[in-house]
Amino acid sequence: MQSGDGFIVILIVLGLAAWLYLYSRGRIKRTVEEGSPFDFLTGDDVPEDEAIGLLEEEGYRVVSGKLRIPIQIMVNDEDEVLHSRLFIDYVVKKGSEYFTVKLAKERKPLDMTGSAIREHLMIYQLLYPHTAGVLYVDLETKQVDRFIFDIDADDEE
Incomplete structure (x- = not known):
């Protein structure tokens, strides 16, 4: 292994960690925004009609x-x-x-x-x-x- 290889590996790991963080954050945000528009509803039984x-x-x-x-x-x-x-x-x-x-x-x-x-x-x-x-x-x-x-x-x- 050459002297600069360790530095390159650290950069790649940091880049992957940053990408994983941003991806997870965006995914959570989308899940919250796309949630049910009726989250306030209760599970009350509705009589059959x-x-x-x-x-x-x-x-x-x-x-x-x-x-x-x-x-x-x-x-x-x-x-x-x-x-x-x-x-x-x-x-x-x-x-x-x-x-x-x-x-x-x-x-x-x-x-x-x-x-x-x-x-x-x-x-x-x-x-x-x-x-x-x-x-x-x-x-x-x-x-x-x-x-x-x-x-x-x-x-x-």
Whole structure:
């Protein structure tokens, strides 16, 4: 072995150690960022109903039942605060993707136009941006529609 060989071996070992450290750190960071968007959910049992049966037939696994999201609204910086809430009927998972679920309401049918879908369902995608989309379940027609909102600021149509 020549006099500089030991120095080269030390450099290679240091380089491999640095690479291993950076790789591990990046992997851990990706795992944390790609975690479930619904880590706060409990494992509460959701009672079996017609909607869950339909979702399971389509290959979805129900993760949670109804979620209530409270909203406080201030108007014109006044002291009075208005209260409201949003409801998500279910959260489901298919493969590694999560979806929020809204059930069709007889008294408020969804018009299948872009603007109506945006007005009624896009809020649930915006509320949980790590979800893959929103499922709209119509029990009357036994149909599950999947909506995926692609918001691209560069695309002006």
